[in-house]
Amino acid sequence: MPRHRASTAGCCGRDGPGVHRFLRDLLEDLAHRCDTVRERLLRVNVPGPANDLALAAARLVISARRDITSLLADPAVDNPALVPDHLRLFRRLAERVQLAENHALPHLERFTGDDTNLSELAARMIAEATIPIVPPVVIASSSVYYWALPFFYLISVPAGEPGSLLGLSDLGHEFGHILIATPDKSILPDHVRVAVNDWFQDARREATLARAHRMLTNFWLQDVSGWITGLRSLPVTW
Numbered sequence: 001m002p003r004h005r006a007s008t009a010g011c012c013g014r015d016g017p018g019v020h021r022f023l024r025d026l027l028e029d030l031a032h033r034c035d036t037v038r039e040r041l042l043r044v045n046v047p048g049p050a051n052d053l054a055l056a057a058a059r060l061v062i063s064a065r066r067d068i069t070s071l072l073a074d075p076a077v078d079n080p081a082l083v084p085d086h087l088r089l090f091r092r093l094a095e096r097v098q099l100a101e102n103h104a105l106p107h108l109e110r111f112t113g114d115d116t117n118l119s120e121l122a123a124r125m126i127a128e129a130t131i132p133i134v135p136p137v138v139i140a141s142s143s144v145y146y147w148a149l150p151f152f153y154l155i156s157v158p159a160g161e162p163g164s165l166l167g168l169s170d171l172g173h174e175f176g177h178i179l180i181a182t183p184d185k186s187i188l189p190d191h192v193r194v195a196v197n198d199w200f201q202d203a204r205r206e207a208t209l210a211r212a213h214r215m216l217t218n219f220w221l222q223d224v225s226g227w228i229t230g231l232r233s234l235p236v237t238w
Helices: 017-043 048-073 080-109 113-128 168-181 190-210 214-229
Strands: 137-142 147-149 154-158
Touching: 017 048, 017 080, 048 080, 048 113, 048 137, 080 137, 080 154, 113 137, 113 168, 147 168, 154 168
Parallel strands: 137 154
Antiparallel strands: 147 154
16 A cells, blocks of 8 residues: 655644644743843832833733733643634734833833933923823933834933934924824814824725735734834834
């Protein structure tokens, strides 16, 4: 009788136990990163709003750690049919951790007097202009000009900005990103709210037409909404 060639799918294919072990290793490594980032965030000694940022970032990491623990304890994590879904879930969890690790932690550990002064200046500008947002933490360490991370109420400016007044208008521009991302959309002027909603609905229609697979469409829409609200790891630089 002819001998059939043994398949390698069971040991290293996409649905084999090798992938399950790889997924568990990814999750366990991410859990370790959560613990490390949380401990460092809780050790930082920074004033006022910066301390609020440290606590918010720590809560985000603790939440991700809890979800990772639940996933590792779920027998379904070893179900071959669910591997693609679990990998996508891992990426979402990793993005939450990276948000704290890449953007909150390094700035808080290097927080200086210049950052305190900029944050106080931003709070004064917001109060005088009666802008209905939480005053952000402003740090002088950006390598890509001005950017904002609305989810953390965090703004970064170039290192030379504390000694210059020319960038105040750009600082005000970043307030706008936080304002648009605020959960309470009623505080936005009607024409701004309509413009943002119209753009998103157009993007939804284009995504639906371009992607026949509903799951791909949904993940794409999550990405777009995340970038708008600052829930993704990329700061807003436009």
